[in-house]
């Protein structure tokens with residue numbers, strides 16, 4: 001039986017419009033209704049999500065073939081789950097960081113992963129999938145061996161930097177005795193990085209773990225700067241996004257089948273959303289992206305989005321969008337908020353128009369006085385500016401982040417209380433990931449402590 005929790009205390013609720021639609025977080029209903037309403041009126045909408053800190057008893061299921069998965073209720077701490085698999089110093093570091101009790105996906109996935117099975121990890125945004133696959137990586141790597149032993153591939157530099165930070169924290173060896181052993185080295189091979197230094201490093205002594213975006217990775221593999229012969233674990237994070245991206249899909253297929261073989265590695269796919277997962281599971285086996293006995297660990301299949309979120313929308317005329325958003329911000333007075341704006345169309349770029357993000361950012365800077373730090377994050381900024389924006393968000397006090405979907409996947413901004421969809425998300429999956437940035441992590445820690 002899955003472990004359950006239940007806690008209720010209000011965190012933040014505000015209603016500024018009469019247009020409250022459903023406290024249910026039925027994603028498909030929410031998005032379909034919203035898009036329908038908006039198209040019908042050919043007007044624009046704003047949606048807002050507010051975390052309520054209202055936890056629910058979680059339901060879960062696991063699609064498995066014949067895996068020997070023990071009842072997860074028999075485990076109570078991450079240490080107990082990891083002992084005998086993960087090196088002691090990593091377990092110690094994990095506890096120092098504050099990871100003591102497993103989240104539900106960790107509870108369910110770790111026994112499967114430690115058994116060496118290929119796995120599709122599907123669980124809500126912010127549910128701790130990253131730690132689950134990292135612990136598996138630490139359980140198999142051997143720092144005495146030469147070569148890249150684990151590879152984590154993800155869609156954006158921002159997510160890559162975040163995962164690298166957690167991996168390095170876990171890999172750190174604090175005690176003198178541990179320092180005498182060969183350290184586990186972690187390389188971030190991310191778009192926008194200085195590849196010359198990486199090339200030298202890879203040639204001299206390949207790192208144990210590489211965290212990469214596809215473009216940089218494939219560049220290195222094609223030039224044969226390093227190989228994947230020693231790779232034991234391959235993780236593809238945000239897997240549905242990667243397969244859906246026309247820019248990434250070919251390279252991803254090559255990585256899964258040409259650069260290495262599923263029979264000689266453990267393959268882990270992770271995401272909060274795997275649309276048509278049965279079809280995907282079939283494709284994994286058919287195309288040999290995984291072995292035939294791949295396991296689908298699916299936590300909360302009925303409720304893909306945390307129920308602690310409140311959703312609402314406001315319908316307004318196109319010309320009133322800026323002023324409506326301003327009114328909402330003034331009445332909500334959010335401490336930590338992200339405003340998602342659509343990417344600029346090619347047509348608009350060719351016409352020489354300013355990007356919608358910049359227009360909104362300039363507007364809020366001059367009109368919204370309720371927040372001291374208004375920050376911009378979009379693809380067209382250079383990588384240093386993008387990194388600086390995220391540092392500002394993480395280190396500053398209150399913030400209002402105006403961002404494109406670059407911030408929608410995986411980026412962990414645990415303080416975020418409000419998401420404003422200034423432009424509608426492309427689809428329900430995109431809505432889920434945007435909304436997931438506001439999941440209240442303190443809630444998760446409260447319940448697992």
Ligand SMILES: Nc1ncnc2c1ncn2[C@@H]1O[C@H](COP(=O)(O)OP(=O)(O)OP(=O)(O)O)[C@@H](O)[C@H]1O
Pocket residue numbers: 078098099100101102103106123124125126127128129130131271272409410411412414436441444445448
């Ligand atoms: N066992 C744990 N105890 C306490 N905090 C945890 C635990 N596992 C993960 N976390 C924290 O929860 C947050 C979310 O984790 P993570 O980013 O791995 O979620 P995710 O499932 O990958 O989310 P997304 O689908 O949005 O990428 C992070 O801040 C992480 O440090």
